[in-house]
Amino acid sequence: MMKIEIEHGPDGTKLELIGKLSGPWVEELESVASRESPPLEIRTGQLQYIDLAGRYLLELLKSRGARVLLALLAIRMTLPAEPLKLTLEEAVRIALKQNPGVQVANLNRAVAEQDARIGKSALLPQVSMDLSHLVQRGSVEASIGFSLPGLPGHIGPFQVINVGPRFGMPIFDLTLLNRWKAAKQGRETSAMNELGVREQTTALVVGQYLSALRQAAAVDAAVSRRDLADALYKQAQNLQQAGVGTGLDTLRANQKLQVEKQNLIVQQTQLRVTLFGLAKLLSIEEGNSVELADAQSFFNSRQDKTEEAEVSLAWSQRPELKSLASRIKAQQLEETAAKRERLPTVRFDGTYGQQGTAYNRMIPAYQIGGTVSVPIYTGGRIGAEIAKAKIETEKLERNVVEMKNQVAYEVKTAREQYRAAQDEVDVANLGLTLARQEVEQSRDRFQAGVTNNIEVVTAQDSLARATESQIEALYRVGVARADIARAMGRMEAAFTK
Numbered sequence: 001m002m003k004i005e006i007e008h009g010p011d012g013t014k015l016e017l018i019g020k021l022s023g024p025w026v027e028e029l030e031s032v033a034s035r036e037s038p039p040l041e042i043r044t045g046q047l048q049y050i051d052l053a054g055r056y057l058l059e060l061l062k063s064r065g066a067r068v069l070l071a072l073l074a075i076r077m078t079l080p081a082e083p084l085k086l087t088l089e090e091a092v093r094i095a096l097k098q099n100p101g102v103q104v105a106n107l108n109r110a111v112a113e114q115d116a117r118i119g120k121s122a123l124l125p126q127v128s129m130d131l132s133h134l135v136q137r138g139s140v141e142a143s144i145g146f147s148l149p150g151l152p153g154h155i156g157p158f159q160v161i162n163v164g165p166r167f168g169m170p171i172f173d174l175t176l177l178n179r180w181k182a183a184k185q186g187r188e189t190s191a192m193n194e195l196g197v198r199e200q201t202t203a204l205v206v207g208q209y210l211s212a213l214r215q216a217a218a219v220d221a222a223v224s225r226r227d228l229a230d231a232l233y234k235q236a237q238n239l240q241q242a243g244v245g246t247g248l249d250t251l252r253a254n255q256k257l258q259v260e261k262q263n264l265i266v267q268q269t270q271l272r273v274t275l276f277g278l279a280k281l282l283s284i285e286e287g288n289s290v291e292l293a294d295a296q297s298f299f300n301s302r303q304d305k306t307e308e309a310e311v312s313l314a315w316s317q318r319p320e321l322k323s324l325a326s327r328i329k330a331q332q333l334e335e336t337a338a339k340r341e342r343l344p345t346v347r348f349d350g351t352y353g354q355q356g357t358a359y360n361r362m363i364p365a366y367q368i369g370g371t372v373s374v375p376i377y378t379g380g381r382i383g384a385e386i387a388k389a390k391i392e393t394e395k396l397e398r399n400v401v402e403m404k405n406q407v408a409y410e411v412k413t414a415r416e417q418y419r420a421a422q423d424e425v426d427v428a429n430l431g432l433t434l435a436r437q438e439v440e441q442s443r444d445r446f447q448a449g450v451t452n453n454i455e456v457v458t459a460q461d462s463l464a465r466a467t468e469s470q471i472e473a474l475y476r477v478g479v480a481r482a483d484i485a486r487a488m489g490r491m492e493a494a495f496t497k
Contacts, residue, residue, distance in 0.1 A: 004032055012039035018046040021054035029054075033061055040066040053094050084284065085291040088209045091282060092495045095205045096198055098283040105197035112190035119183030122176045125169040130351070132162045161362060164353010171346040171370070178337035185330035192323035199319055202491040206482045208278045209292070214475040215271040216292055221467040222264040229257040229460065232443065236453055239446075249453045256457050311408045317489035318407055321400065328396045335389035341382045344374045410487035418480035425477055428470040435459070435466035
């Protein structure tokens, strides 16, 4: 629980945070900060705890210009590290903020933005301030081709001083114009690449989270089987003491109990390892742990209204195809830019400043002119650049065909696997019900002395297999749903609602 006190003043807005900055309060603070007018000051002196997502948000707000008073740092060192109990949606949101792959994609997009600015700058006026101070001495004969008798054979030394601005800009240059357009298209390509990285990161986190859910369900099942084995062991002991059962029955029940205890240790270890992998994907810093807030029933969804997967829709939504389309447009602009190099270019340049042989004898001086450049012969460079651009475009078009085939395969496969997984869940649920009935009936028969506990142990094994089958079937439903979203290019939209 956290309270946000807002104070508006002439110097900006001050936010006082009271309580714990964690869970849904991280998004609440982000929403409040986005609504308030800058400059923003955030005070954390009355916070008692802050989780990793909260710390990341404070750093993000600080990078955006907010003044963050991190009085919390001294407090947090005395607090025990609380596990981050995350739902699947929260895990995905954290990964999309903190995963290094996503952060690199964001930086690449920022680089593309600067490339577009650089391309635009070539079309704009350029102004610089120059200062030159030259001392010259030269040969008269070298300058005019002959020497003059009776006169010195050299000129100088003398100095020339120039100070003032230099300016210039292209008036007509279609090559620069098309390269600027290609740079802008590269910005769109980078945005699509970033979206693809986000989709891939979401897919990795969802897959790891579902694996953790499956493993958590396996731990719960192992605990249940251990408790059942312990109860049957005690039942065998009681029957032996009553003279109904035998020592062999007790020994057999005890051996089964130890097997279930060992299985529980294995499943618990595997769960911890899976959670370590999830923390790695989320870039959780050392000393923090992750817990699951969802249960496996999250993806047991016979009633789930999953969108019907359509190949044509996937083609329009997959970021990989959008990126390829953007790259083709950029390459076509590069080809056009290469062709326009054959056209004349017009440029305006000039200087204006003070010139003289000493600083106290300077006068205004200027040089203004235009240049028309017509390429006559370039040694085949322009033709080679055009051919190269065409080849690159053709390569990208073939990649599009291959990617469309891959997307169609993924959509159809995911759709069929989802339908099959739902049917598997129905079969597994029925099998689990029957296995539980078998255990109860064999247990009653053993209690009545009708049979020994071999029948009970066999029923226990059947129950274990049925439980594992149900867990795997539920897991496959979740994976198939995620696969459909991934094939449709909707991972982030599907798991961050």
